Amino acid sequence: MSAVGFSNLRKRIRESNLGPLLAVLGPGIIVAMVDNDAGGIATYSVAGARYGYAILWVMIPTAVLLYMVQEMNARMGVITGKGLASLIREKFSFRLTALIMLAMLAANFANTVSDFAGIAAGAEIFGVRYYIAVPIAAAGIWWLVLKGTYKVVEKVFLLVSLVYIAYIISAFLARPDWSEVAKGFLVPSGSMNASFILMVITIVGTTIAPWMQFYQQSSIVDKGLSEKDLRYERADTGIGTVFLVITASAIMIACAAAFFNNPNVGATQIKSAEQAALALAPVAGDYASYLFAFGLLGASIFAASILPLATAYTVCEAFGWEYGVDHSFSEAPKFYIVYTTFIVGGAAFIMVPGMPLITVMLISQTVNGLLLPVVLTCMLKIIRDRDVMGDHVNGDTYNTVAWLAVFVLYVLDAWLVIATIFPAG
Amino acid sequence: MQEGEQISLSDLVKVKVYDRDGRHIGHVQDLAMKKDVSTPGISHLGIHLLWTDRVGEVELVRRAEDVVLLVPWSKVSEVSEEAVRISESHPALTAESSGGLRLVRRDILNQQMLDQRGNRIQRVDDVLLRAEGGGLVVEGLEVSKGLLYTSSKLRAFIAGLRRKHMVRHDPDLIPWEAVQRIEDGKLVLEEPPE
Numbered sequence: 001m002s003a004v005g006f007s008n009l010r011k012r013i014r015e016s017n018l019g020p021l022l023a024v025l026g027p028g029i030i031v032a033m034v035d036n037d038a039g040g041i042a043t044y045s046v047a048g049a050r051y052g053y054a055i056l057w058v059m060i061p062t063a064v065l066l067y068m069v070q071e072m073n074a075r076m077g078v079i080t081g082k083g084l085a086s087l088i089r090e091k092f093s094f095r096l097t098a099l100i101m102l103a104m105l106a107a108n109f110a111n112t113v114s115d116f117a118g119i120a121a122g123a124e125i126f127g128v129r130y131y132i133a134v135p136i137a138a139a140g141i142w143w144l145v146l147k148g149t150y151k152v153v154e155k156v157f158l159l160v161s162l163v164y165i166a167y168i169i170s171a172f173l174a175r176p177d178w179s180e181v182a183k184g185f186l187v188p189s190g191s192m193n194a195s196f197i198l199m200v201i202t203i204v205g206t207t208i209a210p211w212m213q214f215y216q217q218s219s220i221v222d223k224g225l226s227e228k229d230l231r232y233e234r235a236d237t238g239i240g241t242v243f244l245v246i247t248a249s250a251i252m253i254a255c256a257a258a259f260f261n262n263p264n265v266g267a268t269q270i271k272s273a274e275q276a277a278l279a280l281a282p283v284a285g286d287y288a289s290y291l292f293a294f295g296l297l298g299a300s301i302f303a304a305s306i307l308p309l310a311t312a313y314t315v316c317e318a319f320g321w322e323y324g325v326d327h328s329f330s331e332a333p334k335f336y337i338v339y340t341t342f343i344v345g346g347a348a349f350i351m352v353p354g355m356p357l358i359t360v361m362l363i364s365q366t367v368n369g370l371l372l373p374v375v376l377t378c379m380l381k382i383i384r385d386r387d388v389m390g391d392h393v394n395g396d397t398y399n400t401v402a403w404l405a406v407f408v409l410y411v412l413d414a415w416l417v418i419a420t421i422f423p424a425g
Numbered sequence: 426m427q428e429g430e431q432i433s434l435s436d437l438v439k440v441k442v443y444d445r446d447g448r449h450i451g452h453v454q455d456l457a458m459k460k461d462v463s464t465p466g467i468s469h470l471g472i473h474l475l476w477t478d479r480v481g482e483v484e485l486v487r488r489a490e491d492v493v494l495l496v497p498w499s500k501v502s503e504v505s506e507e508a509v510r511i512s513e514s515h516p517a518l519t520a521e522s523s524g525g526l527r528l529v530r531r532d533i534l535n536q537q538m539l540d541q542r543g544n545r546i547q548r549v550d551d552v553l554l555r556a557e558g559g560g561l562v563v564e565g566l567e568v569s570k571g572l573l574y575t576s577s578k579l580r581a582f583i584a585g586l587r588r589k590h591m592v593r594h595d596p597d598l599i600p601w602e603a604v605q606r607i608e609d610g611k612l613v614l615e616e617p618p619e
Contacts, residue, residue: 089535089548093435094435094535094548094551318548320538320546320547321546321547322544323545331544
């Protein structure tokens with residue numbers, strides 16, 4: 001296309017509704033994409049391998065729950081111009097805020113470690129040793145945030161999120177039975193035994209994590225969105241949720257097609273994303289295997305960038321310290337110290353042989369499970385406060401539905417925490 | 426409270442309020458002061474009433490709950506961490522408008538402090554009050570709660586402000602005199618001397 005052609009296209013986009021939408025797009029999509037990190041990919045892989053297409057329907061109610069929660073964050077961010085940590089601090093107390101921050105620091109650090117583990121595993125599949133890949137990835141991520149402006153960082157992150165297309169292609173290469181896939185989405189099924197229910201809970205727990213609420217709201221504030229942008233931010237959240245469901249479903253479909261009911265592969269032997277990637281090769285071909293591994297590598301790098309950033313934003317906001325990627329190190333030292341500690345600490349954890357990775361994952365899962373109800377309760381109280389939200393409080397019906405949804409999350413979360421601490425069998 | 430005695434806002438909030446007849450009528454919700462930061466005196470007590478059927482001279486059609494009334498500080502007879510007593514009988518309390526007033530809990534506690542260049546310093550962890558002339562004045566803003574250590578940069582900043590105002594305080598306290606203005610819910614502090 002010529003320069004004139006591009007100019008006309010840009011003009012047409014500006015004049016249509018697409019211009020403002022494109023300007024607002026970002027926080028909702030990024031947060032949803034990062035949610036499909038190394039831990040998420042592992043969960044969806046295991047779910048597809050063990051339960052086949054019968055577990056796909058779980059993604060529909062999960063997506064509805066996720067959208068409801070993230071939409072409330074978007075609304076709070078746009079209307080108040082404050083992050084969730086600020087609002088919790090102002091509405092509740094310093095002590096509650098400090099406790100939430102401590103729990104989130106622990107959970108997010110564990111998640112960051114798992115993402116560096118994903119980088120190590122993904123790189124090893126491509127023949128790059130982890131002790132080379134992990135430091136390079138850590139340095140690259142750190143440099144991008146330290147040297148980039150918010151606009152640059154967000155654009156890079158949006159571009160990186162294209163890596164998830166790898167999973168969609170992998171799903172096609174695995175040659176699934178599409179009529180069974182459609183049935184899996186539309187007809188709730190699956191043997192309702194304890195292990196299936198635990199898998200459902202793990203999917204929900206993996207998909208809706210506390211850091212997401214803090215990150216999306218802070219990003220919206222950082223981006224300076226106002227009330228007139230609300231409908232576009234809702235669209236951003238909706239698009240992100242749809243992307244998340246498509247990607248997660250593609251992972252499940254690929255693993256279901258390749259491993260479930262396949263006598264040549266022990267479906268129950270698939271316990272991690274890298275095992276799934278390697279096992280795909282003889283079943284769905286080398287391309288599917290490499291694409292899956294590429295997705296794992298890209299998603300882990302993406303998440304390892306965002307999670308430390310989300311943590312740094314949230315902690316600084318809660319305690320009132322200067323923050324933001326547009327500030328220099330001397331202007332926002334604590335922001336960069338938290339960020340750097342997470343990147344360096346997470347990478348170093350992986351580099352030391354024999355570190356208890358499984359224990360770290362279990363800690364992360366448990367702390368997230370305990371933290372989510374607390375955060376959601378705070379959110380639902382804030383969003384009903386007219387002093388804070390004005391006319392944008394939750395309506396009675398929406399609020400009842402939101403409380404019901406959150407109640408379901410409480411029950412699922414409690415079950416997950418109990419099952420994590422006291423595993424059956 | 427004795428003259429010069431100090432109390433933190435967080436120790437005062439939720440303390441039970443009793444009327445002249447010794448009846449428990451509600452709890453401390455907030456304190457009010459003038460918007461002009463050069464006047465640190467507390468002018469009103471915000472009471473979260475258990476119930477009321479009148480607001481000042483106005484009789485309500487029916488009882489209302491969850492009501493916060495601002496009572497002039499002159500009606501407060503005793504303040505401690507255990508109880509606050511007022512010299513009027515519930516529900517015939519003197520109620521005044523919150524217009525033109527700043528609420529200490531709502532507008533100061535947990536709010537962001539900025540330096541002169543607009544950089545975030547820290548949030549207000551607590552507000553220290555001091556008994557003076559039969560009333561309460563805002564002594565300063567606390568910036569550490571023990572869970573987190575204040576940074577050396579912040580400590581130097583606070584020390585500079587304390588030297589400037591020639592006050593001897595808890596090292597984690599920013600004197601109220603250092604608050605230059607409050608804009609958009611943020612407290613702007615003056616620069617400490619070089």
